[in-house]
Amino acid sequence: MSEVKRKKSISRRAFVAAAGGAALASGISGFPSIVRAQRGPVRVGILHPVTGPLAFSGNQARAGAMMAIETINEIGGIRSMGGAKLEPVLGDAQSKPDVGAAEVERMNEAGVSAIVGPFASGIALATTQAAAKHNIAHIVDVGVVDQVVTRGLANTFRFGPGLSKIVDTAIENLVAINDGAGKPARTVMIVHEESAFGTGMAKVLNEKLPGRGFQIIETISHANPTRDFNNIVLKIRAQRPDIVIPSNYYDEFVLFSRTMAQQKVRPKAIYAILGGAASSQRFVKEFPDAAQYIMDCNHWYDPRNPVAQELKKKVEAKGLYFTYELFLNHECVRLLAEALERAGTGDRAAVIQALASSGFANHFMPYGPTRFVNGQNQGAAPVNTQVQNREIQLIFPKEFASAKPVFPMPAA
Amino acid sequence: MRRQLLAIVAFLAAMALVPHLVGSEFWRNWVMMALFYALLGQAWNILGGYGGQFSFGHAAFFGTGAYCSAILHVHYGVNPWIALPAAGMAAGLVGAFIGFLSFRYGLRGSYFALVTLAFAEVLRILANTVPITGKGVGLLIPLDPGAANMQFADRTGYFYLILAFVGLALLLTLWLEHSRFGARLVAVRENEDAARALGVDVFRTKLAAITLSGALAGLGGSYYAQLFLYLDPGIAYGPAISVEALLVPIVGGMGTLFGPLLGSFALHGVSELAKLAFGEAAGLDLALYGVLLVLMVMFMPNGLFGMGRTTLARLLGGGRDA
Numbered sequence: 001m002s003e004v005k006r007k008k009s010i011s012r013r014a015f016v017a018a019a020g021g022a023a024l025a026s027g028i029s030g031f032p033s034i035v036r037a038q039r040g041p042v043r044v045g046i047l048h049p050v051t052g053p054l055a056f057s058g059n060q061a062r063a064g065a066m067m068a069i070e071t072i073n074e075i076g077g078i079r080s081m082g083g084a085k086l087e088p089v090l091g092d093a094q095s096k097p098d099v100g101a102a103e104v105e106r107m108n109e110a111g112v113s114a115i116v117g118p119f120a121s122g123i124a125l126a127t128t129q130a131a132a133k134h135n136i137a138h139i140v141d142v143g144v145v146d147q148v149v150t151r152g153l154a155n156t157f158r159f160g161p162g163l164s165k166i167v168d169t170a171i172e173n174l175v176a177i178n179d180g181a182g183k184p185a186r187t188v189m190i191v192h193e194e195s196a197f198g199t200g201m202a203k204v205l206n207e208k209l210p211g212r213g214f215q216i217i218e219t220i221s222h223a224n225p226t227r228d229f230n231n232i233v234l235k236i237r238a239q240r241p242d243i244v245i246p247s248n249y250y251d252e253f254v255l256f257s258r259t260m261a262q263q264k265v266r267p268k269a270i271y272a273i274l275g276g277a278a279s280s281q282r283f284v285k286e287f288p289d290a291a292q293y294i295m296d297c298n299h300w301y302d303p304r305n306p307v308a309q310e311l312k313k314k315v316e317a318k319g320l321y322f323t324y325e326l327f328l329n330h331e332c333v334r335l336l337a338e339a340l341e342r343a344g345t346g347d348r349a350a351v352i353q354a355l356a357s358s359g360f361a362n363h364f365m366p367y368g369p370t371r372f373v374n375g376q377n378q379g380a381a382p383v384n385t386q387v388q389n390r391e392i393q394l395i396f397p398k399e400f401a402s403a404k405p406v407f408p409m410p411a412a
Numbered sequence: 413m414r415r416q417l418l419a420i421v422a423f424l425a426a427m428a429l430v431p432h433l434v435g436s437e438f439w440r441n442w443v444m445m446a447l448f449y450a451l452l453g454q455a456w457n458i459l460g461g462y463g464g465q466f467s468f469g470h471a472a473f474f475g476t477g478a479y480c481s482a483i484l485h486v487h488y489g490v491n492p493w494i495a496l497p498a499a500g501m502a503a504g505l506v507g508a509f510i511g512f513l514s515f516r517y518g519l520r521g522s523y524f525a526l527v528t529l530a531f532a533e534v535l536r537i538l539a540n541t542v543p544i545t546g547k548g549v550g551l552l553i554p555l556d557p558g559a560a561n562m563q564f565a566d567r568t569g570y571f572y573l574i575l576a577f578v579g580l581a582l583l584l585t586l587w588l589e590h591s592r593f594g595a596r597l598v599a600v601r602e603n604e605d606a607a608r609a610l611g612v613d614v615f616r617t618k619l620a621a622i623t624l625s626g627a628l629a630g631l632g633g634s635y636y637a638q639l640f641l642y643l644d645p646g647i648a649y650g651p652a653i654s655v656e657a658l659l660v661p662i663v664g665g666m667g668t669l670f671g672p673l674l675g676s677f678a679l680h681g682v683s684e685l686a687k688l689a690f691g692e693a694a695g696l697d698l699a700l701y702g703v704l705l706v707l708m709v710m711f712m713p714n715g716l717f718g719m720g721r722t723t724l725a726r727l728l729g730g731g732r733d734a
């Protein structure tokens with residue numbers, strides 16, 4: 001990064017300082033420049049499903065985006081724009097694509113420069129398209145389905161990894177873990193939710209796992225919501241697979257793992273891919289026995305990063321959980337702020353251009369500097385976590401690992 | 413009939429001016445979505461309002477229309493304009509199938525409602541399973557803007573398209589109100605046995621109503637698919653559409669020409685008011701929406717149209733009921 005860019009971007013130190021205390025932060029961020037020439041706020045659309053079946057994830061996502069906005073504003077706003085503050089324009093997609101698209105129209109009227117959200121793939125497909133019509137930059141926070149960024153929409157940028165990348169990484173890591181333990185696992189059962197991401201994941205796994213030495217005994221889909229997993233777990237008990245791969249949203253994941261624990265079904269591994277709760281502090285805290293040794297390939301932060309550590313403390317102090325929805329949205333807002341710094345304007349076309357040329361390296365995800373090709377951040381990748389003694393440990397990739405994998409799962 | 417026809421023409425003419433008079437894209441979109449739900453409500457109204465057959469599963473018709481249009485376009489390269497009537501016909505056929513099975517065996521009232529709900533759910537599960545619908549991943553219609561592909565560059569094209577559908581639904585309902593078929597349908601609603609005794613073929617009348625209703629909802633499904641260019645089983649066959657389709661005429665006035673229109677605009681207006689009142693507090697707007705909805709149903713059992721008609725009659729007729 002050039003010296004000029006370094007001065008303009010929000011530094012890691014400044015971010016840590018802001019999290020620690022506003023007084024110190026204001027000193028680092030160059031407070032006098034705000035006094036000199038502060039301009040009007042830059043409006044940012046924060047769009048998530050904060051009601052409906054995806055409300056937990058949506059509220060977590062909104063909290064992450066709002067915390068980033070607060071911190072950015074505390075440390076001086078967008079300095080290249082005279083300290084302009086970020087002003088959130090909140091939207092609720094109500095877990096429905098058409099409502100999400102209508103909210104984009106509202107945000108367009110409100111004059112937003114960009115939109116961050118909207119968590120679910122189905123909603124993202126509608127909102128990115130609606131935003132494209134108004135040339136509004138849309139940073140997709142999660143929305144993993146590949147088609148979100150393959151429709152040629154110049155306004156759409158996905159910070160995190162897409163489904164293909166996640167499943168490929170998950171398979172590579174599963175093979176590595178199994179090989180490392182002397183290949184004790186051969187058979188697999190997949191339990192997935194029935195919407196776009198779970199079904200897409202199951203399809204890719206069915207195509208690729210047999211070629212990597214695993215036999216898929218059965219693939220079971222379930223509706224959203226599903227509140228009784230007894231029959232599914234009974235099937236698993238009867239089939240006795242070595243590995244169970246669940247892929248579902250938070251509530252279903254919790255209920256599924258609890259039922260597994262209640263029925264004392266213990267395969268060699270529960271290896272989640274985008275497991276809704278497998279990498280959730282809330283799940284680990286509330287159901288530590290059910291969570292123990294569950295592995296997950298999911299979005300995760302670099303645990304060595306001080307900004308992430310500070311944010312985690314701040315989040316927990318607020319009584320919230322440090323989930324992937326929260327920290328991904330936090331970083332998406334920081335990505336946008338960095339682009340605004342370079343653009344020096346809230347003009348929509350300029351923001352899109354700044355995002356397209358983004359080399360944002362100051363984030364705390366294990367991605368490296370951002371580089372968008374057709375809207376997809378090329379460095380974005382998932383990691384593998386495992387719950388070990390009430391802590392979520394990062395087990396893959398090795399350069400970020402905080403613990404070694406425990407596999408096969410020890411007998412109860 | 414002449415006055416009703418004039419009212420329809422006046423309404424359509426007023427609506428046609430909306431894209432030119434309303435500067436806000438948000439409000440244009442709002443009117444457009446209100447018209448969309450009015451179309452679904454009018455479809456339900458033909459069967460539920462005029463025919464007295466309460467369906468809890470209009471998503472079965474909506475989803476079939478949406479998937480038919482999307483599948484023909486995505487898998488077989490059929491132009492969406494050509495796929496549109498096919499979508500209506502497919503949804504009408506699904507209506508005829510459900511109607512045949514239900515009415516043939518004399519299902520009425522809550523039993524019929526449950527059967528329609530079950531069919532919508534079966535179709536949702538089916539759409540989750542068969543490859544042609546894209547299973548749970550859904551179907552993404554390729555982005556190819558152009559009126560020839562029914563993908564309009566701005567919302568004005570979509571606005572006029574839904575306005576045309578609503579106009580068609582209103583004219584169809586107007587014809588229904590003044591036709592022998594409509595009279596038979598109302599007779600079936602009021603008393604099936606009496607209607608049968610008078611020589612009305614109850615089975616055929618109800619079957620025709622559900623087919624017509626399904627076809628209209630199918631047109632709505634095709635429109636939705638082209639508007640959002642993405643479908644999955646939850647969107648197409650989920651309960652949300654079924655609920656919207658029945659709420660709109662219940663609030664506006666079942667068995668009336670303009671009831672679904674009034675209901676749709678009122679419901680969406682209340683929803684927007686609730687959002688304005690509670691804006692950024694997650695869920696409070698929906699709670700207020702729910703409370704207002706309960707109050708509307710409690711104090712306006714004949715819907716907004718019925719209340720308006722009664723009030724007008726009282727004002728004009730010195731207290732006589734309409």
